[in-house]
Each structure stands twice: as C-alpha cells, then as structure tokens.
Amino acid sequence: MGTKRKKMGKEATYLAITIPIVALFFLFNTLPLIQGVIYSFTNFKGYGDFDWVGLRNYMDLFTDGRVGKSYWFTFRLALVSTVVTNVISLLLAMGLNSKIKFKNTLRGMYFIPNVLGSLVVGYIFSYIFTYILPAFTKLLGGEGTSILSSTSWAWVAIMIVCAWQAIAMNTIIYISGLQTVPQEVYEAGSIDGVSGWGRFKYLTFPLILPFFSINMVLCMKNFLMVFDQIMAMTKGGPAQSTESISYLIYNNGMSGGQFGFQSANAVLFFVVIVVISVMQMSFTNKREEQL
Amino acid sequence: MNQNMQMNEELKKSVLEKVRKKAAREVNWPVTVLLILGLSTILFPLYMTIVIAFKQPSEMTNSISGILSLPKSWSLANFREAMEVTDFWNSLFNSLLITVLTVLLSIVLHSLLGYVVGRSKAKKKGYKLIYFYIVSGMFVPFAILMMPLVKQTAALQLDNMLGVILLYTVFYMPMNVLLYSGYLTNIPIALEEAAFVDGATTWTTYWKVIFPIMKPMHATVAILTALGTWNDVMTPLVIMSGSKNTLPLAQLSFQTQFGANYNLAFASYLLALLPIILFYLICQKQILSGVVNGAVK
Numbered sequence: 001m002g003t004k005r006k007k008m009g010k011e012a013t014y015l016a017i018t019i020p021i022v023a024l025f026f027l028f029n030t031l032p033l034i035q036g037v038i039y040s041f042t043n044f045k046g047y048g049d050f051d052w053v054g055l056r057n058y059m060d061l062f063t064d065g066r067v068g069k070s071y072w073f074t075f076r077l078a079l080v081s082t083v084v085t086n087v088i089s090l091l092l093a094m095g096l097n098s099k100i101k102f103k104n105t106l107r108g109m110y111f112i113p114n115v116l117g118s119l120v121v122g123y124i125f126s127y128i129f130t131y132i133l134p135a136f137t138k139l140l141g142g143e144g145t146s147i148l149s150s151t152s153w154a155w156v157a158i159m160i161v162c163a164w165q166a167i168a169m170n171t172i173i174y175i176s177g178l179q180t181v182p183q184e185v186y187e188a189g190s191i192d193g194v195s196g197w198g199r200f201k202y203l204t205f206p207l208i209l210p211f212f213s214i215n216m217v218l219c220m221k222n223f224l225m226v227f228d229q230i231m232a233m234t235k236g237g238p239a240q241s242t243e244s245i246s247y248l249i250y251n252n253g254m255s256g257g258q259f260g261f262q263s264a265n266a267v268l269f270f271v272v273i274v275v276i277s278v279m280q281m282s283f284t285n286k287r288e289e290q291l
Numbered sequence: 292m293n294q295n296m297q298m299n300e301e302l303k304k305s306v307l308e309k310v311r312k313k314a315a316r317e318v319n320w321p322v323t324v325l326l327i328l329g330l331s332t333i334l335f336p337l338y339m340t341i342v343i344a345f346k347q348p349s350e351m352t353n354s355i356s357g358i359l360s361l362p363k364s365w366s367l368a369n370f371r372e373a374m375e376v377t378d379f380w381n382s383l384f385n386s387l388l389i390t391v392l393t394v395l396l397s398i399v400l401h402s403l404l405g406y407v408v409g410r411s412k413a414k415k416k417g418y419k420l421i422y423f424y425i426v427s428g429m430f431v432p433f434a435i436l437m438m439p440l441v442k443q444t445a446a447l448q449l450d451n452m453l454g455v456i457l458l459y460t461v462f463y464m465p466m467n468v469l470l471y472s473g474y475l476t477n478i479p480i481a482l483e484e485a486a487f488v489d490g491a492t493t494w495t496t497y498w499k500v501i502f503p504i505m506k507p508m509h510a511t512v513a514i515l516t517a518l519g520t521w522n523d524v525m526t527p528l529v530i531m532s533g534s535k536n537t538l539p540l541a542q543l544s545f546q547t548q549f550g551a552n553y554n555l556a557f558a559s560y561l562l563a564l565l566p567i568i569l570f571y572l573i574c575q576k577q578i579l580s581g582v583v584n585g586a587v588k
Contacts, residue, residue, distance in 0.1 A: 013493040014407045014418075021404045021464075022421060028440070028461040029428050035439035046438075092329070100323040108575050109330055112337075115571045115578070117522035117539045120560045123546075124336050127553065132339070135355045164332070169582070176583045214586055225432055228524050231543065246525075249434045254529065259438055266435035274430050 033270075040264035045257040057264035067265055069240060070248045073155060077244070078223035081159050085166045085219055086212070092167065093174030094204075107175065114168035118161075122232025125161045129233075151241040154234055158242055161229050166222065170215045177211030178204070213284035217277065224273060245269050340564075343557040344369055351553065369558035376548055377559050382541040383566065389452055389527075389537060390520045393459040397467055397516045398509050400460060405471025406501055410480070412472070422472065428465040437529050444530050452535060455527050459520050467512050470585060474508040475501075507584075514574075514581035521567060538563045 040057055044050035061067050096107050113121070130146045138144030147153040181204060189195075189203050205212070227246040230236060236243035236251065243251075245265070253262030338359075343351075345362040346369075352358075373379065404425070411418035444454045478501065486496040527537050536544055542563055549556035571578055 010493045014411060017403050017407050018418075018421065021400050022425070024400075024457070025425060025428065025461050025464055028443075028458055029431060029436065029464075032436040032439035032443055033431055035443070036435045039439065092326075095322050095326050098322050099317060099319045100326060101318055101320075102323070102327075106326050106330070108579070109333060110326075111575075111579060112333055112568070112571065114582075115518060115522075115567050116564055117524075117567070119522075119524045119539045120542055120563050121336075123542065123556070123560055124340055127343075127557075128336065128339065131358065132355060135358075139355075169586075172579060172583055173586050176587060211587070218586065225434070231524065246432070246434045250437065250525070250529070253438050254441070263435075263438060266432070266438070270430070270432055270435045273432055277430055 036263050037267055039260050040267045042260040042263075044260040044263075046254070046259035050260065053260070057261050058268070060261065061264055061268055066240060066243070066248065070243045070245050073242060074224060074226065074245045077155055077159055077162065077226065078220055081162045081166065081223045082216065082219040084159065085163045085170055086215055088163070089167045089170035089215070090174055092171045093178055096171065097175050097178040107172075111168045111172055113165045114172075116165070118165060118228040119232050121165060122161060122229045125157070125164070126233045129157045148234060149238055151239050154238060154242045158226070158229050158233060161233065162223055162226060166219055170219065173211055173215055173218075174208065177208035181207045209284070209287060213280070213287075216284070217280050220276060220280065221273065224276070340557050340561050343554055344561045345558075346554050348552060348554055369554050370562060373555055373559035373562055376555065377541040377545045377562075378536065379541070379559075379562055382536045382538045385452060385535055386521060386538040386566075389456055389459070390517050392456050393463075393520045394513050394516050396456065396460045397463055398512060401464055401467035401512065402471050402502065402505055402509065403497070404464070405468045406475060406497060406505075408468065409472030409475035422468070425468050426465050428461075429469075433462070433525055437525070441529055441532075450530055450532065450534075452531070455530050458526055458530065459516070459523075462526075463516050463519065466585070467516065470512060471505065471508055474505060478504055510577055511581040511584040514578050515585045518567075518578075518582075538566070 041052055041054060042050045043053050043057075092110065096103065096110065100106065126148065129148045134142075134144040134146050147157050185203055185207070186199070189199055194202060225246050226244045227250070230242060230244050230247045234242040236247055246269075249262045249266050249269070252258040253266070256262075342359060342362055345365050347362075347366075350357065350360075350363060408418050408422045408425070412422045413419075440458070441450075444450045444458075447454070449457065482500055482504070483496050486500050487493075491499065522539060524539050524543065527535075527540050528543070531540075533544060542559060545559070546556075549559065
C-alpha cells in the first residue's frame with residue numbers, strides 16, 4: 001500500500017456525474033422556462049423597457065381572435081391527423097404483417113417518409129398542391145385552383161403532409177405490436193369461428209392496445225407542435241387560417257413585438273400539452289388495467 | 292365418454308394442423324398487390340422531385356405531362372448551380388458537425404446520468420426526484436423556451452453551433468435518460484459488484500463494464516437523436532438566426548433566391564434529402580429497430 005490516495009467513493013462519483021449534467025439541464029431547460037413564465041407577466045416587446053402587467057396578457061389571450069384561431073386550427077389539425085394517421089397505419093401494419101411477398105422491402109419503403117426532413121417534404125408537397133393537383137382537377141372538369149389558397153381547405157393540405165410522414169412511424173410501431181400477438185390466439189379464434197371484424201375487435205386490438213396508446217400520445221404531441229410544414233407550405237396563410245400555435249408564437253413573439261404576450265400564450269400552450277398528455281396516459285392506463 | 296373427448300381432442304388437432312398449413316403455404320397476393328400500389332403515394336413525390344431536379348425550365352410546359360415526363364437529358368447543371376446558391380458543402384458540413392457532436396455528447400452524458408439515476412432511484416429519494424425532474428422535461432414544448440433562449444444564448448455568446456449542440460443535448464436528455472435507465476434494469480448489478488471487488492473504481496467500472504453492455508441502447512439513442520437533430524429547423528433558425536446554415540435551414544434561407552426556378556429549387560431539395568436517404572438505405576435495419584426500441588420502451 002504505497003499510495004494513500006483514497007479512491008473516490010461511489011456516492012461522490014455519482015454526485016460528480018449528476019451535478020454538472022443536471023446543471024446543464026437546468027441552465028437550458030428550466031431557467032428559460034422560468035424566464036418565459038416571468039416574461040408572460042410583462043408587456044416586453046423583445047427590446048427596450050417593459051412594465052409588469054399582471055394577468056392582463058392571460059386575459060387578453062382569451063379575447064384575442066388570432067390566438068383563438070390558432071388554437072382552433074392546431075387542435076382540429078391534431079385531432080384529424082391523429083385519427084387519419086392511426087387508421088391508415090393500422091391497416092398498413094396489418095397488411096405488412098400478413099403473408100406477403102417482398103415483406104422486408106415493402107416495410108423498408110413504407111418507412112422512408114419518416115427519415116426525410118419535414119421542411120423539404122413540405123416544399124415538395126406544396127408544389128404538388130399548387131401545380132399538380134389543380135391540373136388534375138382541371139382535367140376532371142374542376143376549377144383548377146390550389147387548395148393551399150383556400151381559407152377553408154388549406155388546413156387539409158397541411159393535414160395530409162403531417163399524416164404522410166407520421167404514418168410511416170406509426171406503422172412500424174403497430175407492426176412491432178402485431179408481432180407480439182401469438183399465432184395461437186388467431187388459431188384458437190378461427191376454431192371458435194371468430195373472423196374478420198370480430199377477430200380484429202376481440203383479439204388483435206386488445207392485445208396491441210399498449211402500442212395504440214404509444215401512437216396516440218406520439219401523434220397528438222407532434223401534431224400539436226406542428227411548425228416546419230406551416231413554414232414550408234403556407235406561412236400561416238391564407239388569411240391566418242393555417243397559423244399553428246408554435247408558428248404564431250415564433251412569428252409574433254420573435255419579430256412581431258409581442259414577446260410578453262406570446263410568452264403568456266406559450267405558458268398556456270405548455271399547460272394544455274401537460275393536461276392532454278396526463279389525460280391520455282391515465283385514460284390508456286385505465287383501459288389497459290381493465291383488460 | 293372418455294373416448295368421445297379424445298376424439299374431440301383429435302379433431303381439434305387436425306383442424307389446427309390444417310389452419311396452420313394453409314397459413315404457412317399461401318402468399319396473400321391481393322394484399323401484396325395492394326401494398327405495392329400503395330407505394331405510389333410514397334414514390335410519386337420522390338419521382339417528381341427527381342425529374343423536376345434534372346429538367347430545364349424550358350421543359351416545364353404548363354401541363355402535367357410537361358412536369359412529370361422524364362427529362363430530355365440527365366444533366367447535372369441544376370445541381371451544380373444549386374450547390375453554389377445554397378453553399379451546399381458548408382451547410383452539409385455544419386449539419387454533420389452538429390449531428391455528430393450532439394450524438395456523441397448525448398451518448399456520453401445521457402448514459403452516465405441514466406446509469407447513476409437508474410441505479411440509485413429505487414433507494415434514494417433525491418435521485419428519484421432528479422429522475423422525474425429530467426424526464427418531465429419531455430412535456431416542455433420548444434415554443435415556451437424559444438424566446439428566452441434567444442436572449443440567453445446571445446448573452447452567453449452561444450448563439451452559434453456550439454449553443455445549438457448544447458441545446459440539443461439538453462432537449463434529448465429526458466427521452467434518452469428514460470431509455471438508458473430503463474435498459475439498465477435488465478443489467479444485473481452483480482456485474483458491477485464483481486468489478487468493484489476486483490478493486491476498480493465506480494468510474495472505471497462504468498466505462499469498462501457498463502458502457503459496453505449498453506451498446507444496443509447506444510444505437511437506439513444515436514439513431515433517434517441523429518434523425519431529430521439532422522432534420523430540425525426551429526432550433527438553428529432561432530438560435531443562429533441566419534449566421535450559419537444547416538442543410539434544411541439553407542432551403543429556407545435561399546427560398547427567395549430560387550424564385551420561380553423550380554428546377555433549381557428541386558435540385559437543392561434533392562441534394563438536401565440525399566444524405567439521409569443514403570444513410571437510411573445503408574443502415575435500414577438498425578434504424579428501424581432503433582426507432583421501434585425507442586418508442587416502445
């Protein structure tokens with residue numbers, strides 16, 4: 001025992017690892033979060049002086065037409081996209097999990113949209129909606145206008161692009177769910193005469209419920225935070241009909257002189273996301289316990 | 292009575308056998324065909340991108356056939372021009388640098404914290420609290436952090452690539468710590484104790500024993516983090532505010548310079564998509580299993 005230098009104990013090592021990493025997390029996550037909450041009580045423009053305004057920003061949020069519109073757009077988009085995405089990806093997953101030729105190739109191809117950047121995907125689809133689709137509808141006797149320029153239909157274009165990418169991800173998750181269902185379950189079912197819809201409703205779906213809940217949570221969260229697609233396709237237009245909450249906060253908060261007001265909007269958005277996530281999780285937990 | 296039951300049993304068995312054989316033998320051709328037809332929804336946008344990228348503006352007549360027909364010649368001129376306009380190599384380098392460093396930092400820091408928290412959170416309240424504190428960061432949308440972070444990174448002189456890398460390391464921490472500490476429950480503690488008895492410190496035990504065992508989780512974390520950072524637009528957009536471009540950000544920054552020249556724009560889009568498509572084709576298996584692991588755990 002030549003050297004007396006004591007080895008660093010387990011507890012000390014753990015602390016030496018934890019403290020700097022948690023400090024980094026605090027610095028770039030918790031601190032800006034706290035600042036955001038503080039700014040939400042001010043009329044800060046993003047520069048210069050500001051005053052405390054108490055809860056006025058929050059009250060204004062509920063009367064501001066543009067904010068209301070963005071919540072309506074974002075929630076409608078998130079709900080419809082979630083339903084469309086999950087229905088299509090469940091069907092796709094069942095197809096890709098059945099006895100088909102070229103199984104691996106097909107699975108691989110159907111996943112491609114998920115690895116592509118959503119901004120560039122948005123640009124490509126924007127061209128399709130502006131030039132290709134109207135040309136088709138014109139051939140069929142339609143007017144040949146782009147749905148991106150329609151205040152009542154532009155959100156559908158965004159929804160399609162969001163779903164196009166999300167389906168790839170959800171399908172892969174559903175496939176891995178379907179693979180956990182043992183073949184014997186179907187065999188037993190087919191002897192008992194369960195087939196078609198009944199087979200799906202009573203055998204498949206209950207067994208892949210955990211995967212269904214993962215997909216619901218993933219979808220809702222991602223769609224509520226939609227940004228890239230808006231940036232690429234509509235920039236919130238026409239007439240602010242496709243302004244998502246994130247886009248509005250970015251646009252008006254960063255360069256519109258509404259730093260304080262949009263901070264309040266962001267705090268509200270944060271609360272909404274937490275409430276929805278907690279609700280979804282407790283709902284699916286209950287369903288899983290029942291089974 | 293007994294015989295009856297036996298017969299019943301046998302009948303059941305033979306039916307089962309038949310069902311099994313039938314299922315094993317038959318390829319479901321209608322579904323195969325449907326799935327191949329369905330691929331057009333994925334391949335059409337990609338096909339359109341490729342043909343437009345190779346065409347000259349003069350070939351783009353105002354009909355669908357003009358847009359979607361094959362180009363007269365497969366000239367690379369559009370790509371050359373797009374590379375110049377968007378400063379392609381610089382953007383590619385920035386994207387690569389940010390992604391690679393973020394992935395490396397994430398693997399090192401998140402696995403360390405995941406390990407410490409995973410091993411301690413059952414026994415120690417403090418670590419349990421830290422675990423929930425970090426993981427709950429998953430619910431914080433970037434929208435609320437965005438504006439304060441712009442001020443904060445500017446004040447710290449981190450409104451550059453280093454800042455973006457540090458931010459990503461923080462943003463992916465909740466998910467990755469959750470993944471690592473979850474994976475750790477499968478690793479028996481006896482392994483570390485054996486190394487510890489042999490006189491190794493906690494630190495060397497971690498790097499020599501635990502870190503290598505967590506390799507499958509490193510792959511998952513690397514893939515999820517890489518896909519997210521590579522394609523992200525919002526963070527570099529607000530933090531670097533145009534001083535440096537990443538590959539997706541360059542498409543946004545130079546959108547006005549493409550003007551009505553869609554051939555040039557699509558050549559640039561194709562260039563921006565190419566690295567990740569190549570990466571996917573090479574590592575498809577790892578990417579698919581990584582994504583599933585990450586989501587399901």
